[in-house]
Amino acid sequence: MVLQKRLEYGFNGYQIPPTPRAPRSARKRVKKNENHNQMQAFDLLATIAGKLLLEGNNSADNKLSQEETVKETSIKTEEIPSKGNDCDQESCNKSFFVSEIIPKAPVNDTCSGPASGITVSDCLEKVPENVGCKIEDINDKRMTNEAPNNGKPPVVDDLGRNVNLVVRDDDEKNSSWCMTQPQGLTNKTFRPPSRIGDRRIRRLSALKQWNVAPKLNNGVRFNTDAELKHVYHHNKKTCYKHQRSLRDYPFKKRRLYQLENPSDSDNRSGSPRKGEDGSSLGGAQDPNFQVQDSHVKLKIKSFRVPEFFIEIPETATVSSLKRTVMEAVTAIFSGELHVGVMLQGKRIRDDNKTLLQTGICHEDKLEALGFMLEPDRLQVPPSLCPEDRSPVTTPKPLTRYSPPESVVTNFRKITEVDNNTLATVPAKGPLAVSKSKQQDCAQRRIRRPFSVSEVEALVEAVEKLGTGRYVCVVMFRWRDVKLRAFDDAKHRTYVDLKDKWKTLVHTARIAPQQRRGEPVPQELLDRVLEAHAYWSNNNQFKTQTCRLL
DNA sequence: GTTAGGG
């Protein structure tokens, strides 16, 4: 019904009536340009276009229809149970979060021998004895596997804004929406959880986790947020910049730092970033090193268990849930564990090297040291890999879990700087290469340069749809470009496309010798400039007017 | 949720 009503407005593939937002945008835009004539012309054209093209609908009716559409759409949207939200709630209710664990006995003494004398393997032997765990909430992942209720496709488009043919394609696509491939959806209501959604879940989970019983029977205790901060701010001098940057930081990001990854401050400016080759980092040559004592002090802040899956009946008690988690954890850690050492993203394989030789003792190179706990792969049946959540032997038939492929630790190296001041050096590397990075909301997406064919598709779509600017009474959107040309490319968001177009225009304008990356054919760049000029220059109004009338 | 624009 709504769809039909929208389609009546279609004309030559362009949407005709102003969207609920359009007039405001238009006014603002015109206002910005201080072009009152254009504004008047817009109003006039809107009226004319409405009269000419809406087949019996005058402007007033049109407006009314729009409002009805909006109303219907919003009601429909509300009526459809938002599975995503349900999942949010579920995630909160079923979180298996525990806080990070700091071993009762500081690990500082673990490697207290002379740095030049203790080997990597010496150090590793100490690590498993102090293991704790941090179990990540994985329900956010499960959300992506949820199918919507009734298989009934929701009204995708909001507010009835898009009434052109592109949107019809969109709706049609969603009408034939297939439940067997939920991952592939760009569906508005059921698209995979955004990173913001993840953050919300994580934040809620994190808030809950501080209420978890503070002690396990093995005596390992959960540290609190306060403790983390305490550790974190051992050295005011070192952390000053970070604190200041957090204070100035947007709230969202600040929250991420505080709640999600209190140890991750490697993004702060001034954080040293050295070469990737950890093995070549010798500490002996560094004059600064000589003022330190020869002991390497490591504090392992926590171990994290990524990809930890549990299924348990809804009717199970909290008690049995706890027991299940405990059994799962026990099963993982009772098996043989191996410890790996990562330095600056590179695994140190030679156990006979000294810490000095590997650079582990070198404070300036320690932004990227981490330990991994890995269950013995031989004991892990292939069916237990995270991709295949097959049940394993557990006391309850309906309970199942799959163990993590690796257990990665957050860590800090603590090195004495001044008299009693401890400097904490943030970890980097292991988390960045582990699977858990998929759950790390703060992770920056990898750079994926646009291929020429992608550029071509983008240019083609923009040529047809425009760049999201307000043109006469027609509003085109990057969203439509995305749906039309990049619907299958899940890694290309409409923002990406918009950004790419921005750089394409820039590229097209600069001299060829100034361009970088994969060369874009001049022909395409010409089309970019042409399309850009068409959709954005001041003549667009005139041009579009001609097109419409 | 989208868009536009600065970083």
Add this chain to the structure above:
DNA sequence: CCCTAAC
């Protein structure tokens, strides 16, 4: 590619 004000 990120971030976010403005819509």
